[in-house]
Amino acid sequence: MNQESEPLEIFFQNFNKIHSNYKFWLNASNDNQALVNVLTLHLMCENFLEAYICSRLNISDLFDENISKKNGKETFRLQFNQKLKFSLRLGLPMEAYEFFEKLNSLRNKFAHNLNTGSIDQSLIDSLTGLVNRMEPTTIVFDVEKEAVQIFDENENIAKCYIFNNINTPNTIRLAILYSFLIRKLIKK
Template sequence: MNIAIFKRLFAQNDDTYQSIMTICENSTPLVTVLTLHLTCESFLEAYICAHLGIEDLFAEKPDNTENVKFRMSFEHKSRLAQRLGLPRQAYDAFEQLNQIRNQFAHKLLQSDIPDKQLTTITNLIKSIPDYQAGLNLEEEGIEFYGSENAKPFAFKFQDPAIPKQMKLVIAYFSLIRRVSPPVEN
């Protein structure tokens, strides 16, 4: 895997930072789910590009003008990533997120993340081998110190008062950490 490509496209990318800020600065499950889905799609693209060594694979305008624009659905990106080495449990978790996203995108007034899917996602993520000793989903959390538009908050995954959308966010951030290549600053 080309770590430099992964860093440029995801781990140290301003768009990734902005998507995390968008997730933290809102309290609407719809915005959280759709933004989290796009963030995970960006991760899948970076994972694929880094494995193939083609940084502009999903670019709107490839660097080489002779190359055609290449597109894939979220489902196909997750399938290809799995074939390139992503653990099957991670693939299954990304597919669960895609189902939740489709529920929000195609059902009028969908506003809740189903408990059953959240439990399935949690179990899948917990079953992924932890290459970084100490990643325990139950102990993970998210802290946001606020900005002009949002109040600060801190949530732990195990907190019974945590909003479901934040629990989902913590779960997927944990998933991404578990399957990302080690990236040094």
């Protein structure tokens, strides 16, 4: 166990493995391929859960696949649902648990039927409710203001999507909701 690191440092060390990579955010903000969007967000959720577990247990390399058996360590492997349930037991808010659970169900729907082509508005509405109920409730998801900007290769804004705009696809709404959920969880 790494005794020298603080839980917050451990969290960000693990969290940044994926969340600081702009390519993941580009795929998560995919506005025309729901499959790419959902699978990417699911990977990001799993990365969040691993970072959360590592920080709560104060073990920075718990899920590190590069651990050598000769050092007397073994990689800790869990399925997504196990990581989710373990995170709940370690203090993950119930609303976040339900959000990730619904995203996992959506991912499974896409994984078992590649013809699944869209994300239902009812799911977006349900996830919005979960995010708004989660503490701190002083930070409210404002559907009029939450947005995502997509940049081109010259770092110019190529597209801007506002959550509540009728032209914003649900793939983008899902990415915006995930981003807001993570911001709320990190504020806790």
